[in-house]
Amino acid sequence: MGEFAKLDPLLHSELRLAVMSTLLTMEEADFVYLREATGATAGNLSVQIDKLFEAGYISVEKGFAGKKPRTVCRITETGSRAFAAYVEALKSYLH
């Protein structure tokens, strides 16, 4: 693209962007919180969390809260930088 910066395809997704955005303001959120904050279905969220994890944009820690499973996500430095770069790139489109 000539004058347009490339948009990181991993972040250019409504749900993944919402997850990253949430984690940026919290530095920690569990699966249930993210599901409610984003309004996503569990299946969709599970898949997208996995993609962000595979890219190294978030860390995922599976443990228990009492007797219930609890998946805690945090943004990584790589993720933070990618988000900032994405926002920068977006600007080239917003006239």
Add this chain to the structure above:
Amino acid sequence: MGEFAKLDPLLHSELRLAVMSTLLTMEEADFVYLREATGATAGNLSVQIDKLFEAGYISVEKGFAGKKPRTVCRITETGSRAFAAYVEALKSYLH
């Protein structure tokens, strides 16, 4: 999505956003110009222009420049408003 505004799926696409962004600054651009400005392949551009047209976001005028076909695109009022709404919605994600 709870606090996150819905992103118009028609605009939430790198190429379609680039096309709309270009047309916003020019109010008129032909196929060849758009192809060069966005760096897209002709096939991809053709498909995405069609989608924007079907949505009523741009007008498409097929004519000739001398003997060569020439497709001229312009943004519509609907398209302009949709773009502005998209930018507004995006803000809910950018921390």
Add this chain to the structure above:
DNA sequence: GAACTTGGTTTATTTTTTAAAGTATTTTAA
């Protein structure tokens, strides 16, 4: 202890993106 809930994951369907191949016309060049 059957039915329901919670916290997920997996799988399958649909949608979207993308590039490759195709079409029609025109220009170049031998």
Add this chain to the structure above:
DNA sequence: TTAAAATACTTTAAAAAATAAACCAAGTTC
């Protein structure tokens, strides 16, 4: 003058992505 190449696209088919439905395992409620 005609064969080859270029221009301006469109169509089609393959790959990738998004999404929801179905599933699973463990715990809770009645």
